[in-house]
Amino acid sequence: xxxxxxxxxxxxxxxxxxxxxxxxxxxxxxxxxxxxxxxxxxxxxxxxxxxxxxxxxxxxxxxxxxxxxxxxxxxxxxxxxxxxxxxxxxxxxxxxxxxxxxxxxxxxxxxxxxxxxxxxxxxxxxxxxxxxxxxxxxxxxxxxxxxxxxxxxxxxxxxxxxxxxxxxxxxxxxxxxxxxxxxxxxxxxxxxxxxxxxxxxxxxxxxxxxxxxxxxxxxxxxxxxxxxxxxxxxxxxxxxxxxxxxxxxxxxxxxxxxxxx
Amino acid sequence: xxxxxxxxxxxxxxxxxxxxxxxxxxxxxxxxxxxxxxxxxxxxxxxxxxxxxxxxxxxxxxxxxxxxxxxxxxxxxxxxxxxxxxxxxxxxxxxxxxxxxxxxxxxxxxxxxxxxxxxxxxxxxxxxxxxxxxxxxxxxxxxxxxxxxxxxxxxxxxxxxxxxxxxxxxxxxxxxxxxxxxxxxxxxxxxxxxxxxxxxxxxxxxxxxxxxxxxxxxxxxxxxxxxxxxxxxxxxxxxxxxxxxxxxxxxxxxxxxxxxxxxxxxxxxxxxxxxxxxx
Numbered sequence: 001x002x003x004x005x006x007x008x009x010x011x012x013x014x015x016x017x018x019x020x021x022x023x024x025x026x027x028x029x030x031x032x033x034x035x036x037x038x039x040x041x042x043x044x045x046x047x048x049x050x051x052x053x054x055x056x057x058x059x060x061x062x063x064x065x066x067x068x069x070x071x072x073x074x075x076x077x078x079x080x081x082x083x084x085x086x087x088x089x090x091x092x093x094x095x096x097x098x099x100x101x102x103x104x105x106x107x108x109x110x111x112x113x114x115x116x117x118x119x120x121x122x123x124x125x126x127x128x129x130x131x132x133x134x135x136x137x138x139x140x141x142x143x144x145x146x147x148x149x150x151x152x153x154x155x156x157x158x159x160x161x162x163x164x165x166x167x168x169x170x171x172x173x174x175x176x177x178x179x180x181x182x183x184x185x186x187x188x189x190x191x192x193x194x195x196x197x198x199x200x201x202x203x204x205x206x207x208x209x210x211x212x213x214x215x216x217x218x219x220x221x222x223x224x225x226x227x228x229x230x231x232x233x234x235x236x237x238x239x240x241x242x243x244x245x246x247x248x249x250x251x252x253x254x255x256x257x258x259x260x261x
Numbered sequence: 262x263x264x265x266x267x268x269x270x271x272x273x274x275x276x277x278x279x280x281x282x283x284x285x286x287x288x289x290x291x292x293x294x295x296x297x298x299x300x301x302x303x304x305x306x307x308x309x310x311x312x313x314x315x316x317x318x319x320x321x322x323x324x325x326x327x328x329x330x331x332x333x334x335x336x337x338x339x340x341x342x343x344x345x346x347x348x349x350x351x352x353x354x355x356x357x358x359x360x361x362x363x364x365x366x367x368x369x370x371x372x373x374x375x376x377x378x379x380x381x382x383x384x385x386x387x388x389x390x391x392x393x394x395x396x397x398x399x400x401x402x403x404x405x406x407x408x409x410x411x412x413x414x415x416x417x418x419x420x421x422x423x424x425x426x427x428x429x430x431x432x433x434x435x436x437x438x439x440x441x442x443x444x445x446x447x448x449x450x451x452x453x454x455x456x457x458x459x460x461x462x463x464x465x466x467x468x469x470x471x472x473x474x475x476x477x478x479x480x481x482x483x484x485x486x487x488x489x490x491x492x493x494x495x496x497x498x499x500x501x502x503x504x505x506x507x508x509x510x511x512x513x514x515x516x517x518x519x520x521x522x523x524x525x526x527x528x529x530x531x532x533x534x535x536x537x538x539x540x
Contacts, residue, residue: 013534052537055368059531080370091361093283095290100283107279108369110272137290 001069003161003193004031004054009063011049011217023049025217027063031161036187036194037222038204040241041214042251047197048087050214051165054195055085067161081109083161084154088169090146094139098129098149101138102156109157116156123152127182144175151182155190162186164196168203176200183207201241211241213248220248276371280379281386288387303395306337309462310403327406328493334399335489336461341395342388342419343426343481344452349384350430351448353377355437367536373523377434381427409495415488418501421508422484428515429480435519435526441535455481480515483507 011024023046031037041047052058054065056076065072072079092101099120106116124131127148138146147167154162164183168176180203186192187207198204204211205225212222221228225241232239232247239247246252267275288295313330321329353376357363366376399405433451437444458465458472459481465473476482487504490496530536 049534052364052534055364057364057368057531057536058534059528077370077372080368085365085368087364089361091365093287093360093362096283096286100286104279104283104286105365105369107275107282108366108371110267110275110370112275 001033002030002066003033003035003068004029004195005064005066006030006054007064007066009050009053009065010061011053011058012061022217024053024060027217027219029212029219029222031193031195033160033193034191035210036196036208038208038211039195039197039214039219040199040201040204040211040245041197042199042249045214045249046217047214048165049217051085051087051163051195051197055083055163056080082159083163084157084159085163085165086147086150086154086167088166090138090143090150092138092146092149095137097135097137098141098145098152099134101149102134102153105153106156111157119156120152123155126185127152128178142172142175144171144178147171147175147179148182151179151186155186158190160192162192162194164194164198166197166199168198168200176203180207201245205241213245215249273371273375276369276375277379277382279371280376281383284380284383284387299391299394302341302391303398306334306341306395306399307402309337310334310399312462325406327404330403331405331407331493332489333462334396334403334405335492336485338392338396338399339419339485339488340456340461340481342392343422343484344456345388345391346381346384346423346426347430347433347452347455349387350377350380350427351433351436351452352445353380353434355441355445358437358441364536367527373527374520377427377431377520377523381423381430384427385423407492409493411491411495411497411501414491414496414498414501418484418487418491418504418508421505421512422480422487425480425508425511425515426484428512428517428519431519432515432522435523438523438526438530438535455479458482460485478511480508480511483511 006027006029009024009027010022012020012022014020025046027046027050029037039047039050049058053060054067054072056072056079059073067079067082070078093104096104102120103113103116107113120134121131124134129145129148129152133141133145138149141149151167167183168179171179183194183196184207187194196204196208208225210223211225211228213220213228221231229238229241229244232244310330310333313326313333316324316329317326354363357366400407433448436447454475458468458476459479460468460476461481465476465482468476483504487501487508490500490504494500
């Protein structure tokens with residue numbers, strides 16, 4: 001059984017002046033159990049809408065979304081129990097401490113404080129987060145530390161499907177490396193399947209089993225990084241993933257990332 | 262956690278406690294603001310009660326001043342409690358949107374009933390504590406006419422009214438889902454209309470007929486009437502029934518209606534992409 005399967009998913013939004021924006025255009029993709037699939041695309045390509053549709057926050061106009069064989073539109077509660085998400089904004093109660101936010105997040109998934117506390121301790125140790133800082137308000141923590149707590153929050157509920165929507169965008173290089181290392185550990189040590197949306201080519205190449213390129217709501221290609229690069233071989237030379245991305249989308253990595261800010 | 266599957270009801274109870282505990286943590290974090298608010302509410306209640314004391318100088322020599330002051334104080338305290346309950350529920354969505362946590366809450370497996378129950382439960386407990394403290398200060402300050410008070414009767418009216426107000430607040434909570442920018446503003450207008458028509462500081466019979474018609478569908482009207490009957494006249498169960506039965510009907514109607522309307526609002530927001538954090 002596939003961890004995630006989308007078949008012909010479409011989603012359009014009406015803007016104020018009656019203009020219709022097609023955010024997802026016949027999206028079909030699948031993520032196998034234990035697989036990490038990356039989606040590369042410039043801002044506005046539909047990556048975040050894709051993640052929101054899978055996480056039951058946006059209803060598709062048509063098509064099917066299945067998480068471990070369960071229809072996400074018909075049985076959202078069942079699906080929500082098996083997945084979690086980390087987005088580009090850390091999204092916490094800023095006045096509450098990391099520990100308070102984590103305990104709250106765990107309870108929404110039915111995990112009690114006594115069950116969560118040892119797990120939080122273990123996760124924070126794994127990500128190199130000083131436990132004494134866990135009692136500080138989130139607003140006192142750096143973006144990188146907040147993002148680590150966001151990953152801890154997601155992992156705390158033991159999701160079998162993780163949706164990572166630009167988890168390292170805007171982080172300093174050190175924090176970026178820490179977060180990427182943590183994602184690698186999740187991939188290796190846990191039985192989770194991961195959908196990772198990113199602008200970072202190295203991140204995609206390093207972490208993902210397969211990589212897709214998304215543009216204007218469509219997935220242009222989705223395969224193993226080497227296979228993807230071989231699609232754009234010119235004069236016998238295999239391009240880098242960055243060059244592949246540029247060839248497919250017309251955007252440079254800088255342009256794609258800059259649009260996201 | 263994976264491998265430890267709880268019964269659904271137990272998971273939902275843990276989530277209810279999660280909402281209550283989160284709000285407690287927030288109250289602790291904003292403690293100084295809570296103190297400031299408590300002082301404001303207490304002084305506001307005292308200022309309104311003093312209007313009663315000053316009525317004599319406007320030709321109210323035949324007024325039972327103590328009774329009038331008690332009437333005003335009950336109005337001020339009850340309005341503080343009931344409006345707080347309504348505001349907490351109606352701000353459920355806009356507050357989470359402002360904090361940026363709305364998507365995480367809405368993608369969690371806990372049900373919306375659980376979410377709103379947790380919010381309502383905390384608001385009731387917090388509101389009762391705040392009102393009790395304000396009442397304690399005011400009782401020490403004024404000679405109130407509570408000689409005939411039926412406190413248990415007043416509590417019963419308040420308990421039934423709380424359920425109705427929670428339902429009413431849930432209906433209002435849907436507004437920010439329909440319009441992130443204007444929804445919360447509309448719920449403030451609803452709150453101010455309740456203040457005007459429900460007889461918080463005067464008998465609803467002094468209002469124009471059309472306003473009295475609106476008052477008949479406000480749970481605050483019956484909550485005030487019942488509580489005043491209990492505290493000022495020592496009304497028993499039989500007399501309080503005339504205020505309790507409309508509140509029961511409103512509770513039976515507003516709570517399921519609120520949840521249904523909220524469900525429709527949530528589906529609309531998910532279809533149109535309005536759950537997304539803004540601001």
